[in-house]
Amino acid sequence: MMNKLLITGALSLTFLTGCAGNLDSHKVRADNGSTLDVATIFAPADMNNNRYADPKLREVSPAHSSAGMGLAVLGAALGGGISSGAFDKDSYKGSSIESMPEPTARYLGPKAEVKIRDWLNKNGNGHAYTQPLFIAAAQWSLVYTDMSASNSNYDLTYRVKFYKRPEGGNMLSAYVVSECAPTHATAQLSDWKANGYAKVTQETQKMMDACLLELENQLPRKNSYLHCLMAPAGL
Numbered sequence: 504m505m506n507k508l509l510i511t512g513a514l515s516l517t518f519l520t521g522c523a524g525n526l527d528s529h530k531v532r533a534d535n536g537s538t539l540d541v542a543t544i545f546a547p548a549d550m551n552n553n554r555y556a557d558p559k560l561r562e563v564s565p566a567h568s569s570a571g572m573g574l575a576v577l578g579a580a581l582g583g584g585i586s587s588g589a590f591d592k593d594s595y596k597g598s599s600i601e602s603m604p605e606p607t608a609r610y611l612g613p614k615a616e617v618k619i620r621d622w623l624n625k626n627g628n629g630h631a632y633t634q635p636l637f638i639a640a641a642q643w644s645l646v647y648t649d650m651s652a653s654n655s656n657y658d659l660t661y662r663v664k665f666y667k668r669p670e671g672g673n674m675l676s677a678y679v680v681s682e683c684a685p686t687h688a689t690a691q692l693s694d695w696k697a698n699g700y701a702k703v704t705q706e707t708q709k710m711m712d713a714c715l716l717e718l719e720n721q722l723p724r725k726n727s728y729l730h731c732l733m734a735p736a737g738l
């Protein structure tokens with residue numbers, strides 16, 4: 504479920520600019536004095552496969568596909584042109600559900616900070632970490648399963664990314680990005696919409712809990728993604 508990749512330092516300025524306006528940053532402080540800044544953000548398009556993150560639940564019906572309304576969700580303004588992914592139904596703009604704001608900052612973020620604080624208490628040794636960890640909401644969508652079906656099911660998808668530069672790095676250092684993308688959940692649209700999208704909230708929380716478990720499982724491992732990134736220079 505967790506995939507890992509490197510993002511070069513050449514994207515640093517764009518990334519930091521993209522974070523502006525959607526930053527929810529906290530200093531996580533352990534009992535032993537260790538600290539780490541953790542920021543919950545929306546993933547910028549240039550670090551999210553040229554796609555804008557979903558600030559609210561994005562609902563895509565077959566009508567959106569047939570009308571060709573999908574391209575605005577892509578980061579076309581970055582000058583990359585239209586890629587083959589532009590015609591992927593998961594990339595279509597669809598409709599924004601105003602009553603359903605993206606939940607990462609209010610649900611996953613605080614729970615992740617608890618896991619990180621526990622890790623710092625056991626492993627931080629009083630160190631003040633200089634490179635922040637970004638928790639980046641990447642996708643939250645409800646997309647039709649089968650365009651040919653008269654009453655298609657809809658797939659709920661949630662993705663989140665964890666970004667950090669290694670300790671001792673600088674503005675030109677590469678980010679290491681780990682992505683959590685749980686298996687999507689499928690149901691009838693009427694079921695998803697019932698009781699104010701209650702099923703969407705319930706299933707999304709399950710997906711975020713799965714990502715928290717992945718994060719928790721990674722933290723204790725000596726050769727894990729976050730352990731290596733957070734180890735002070737010389738350790």
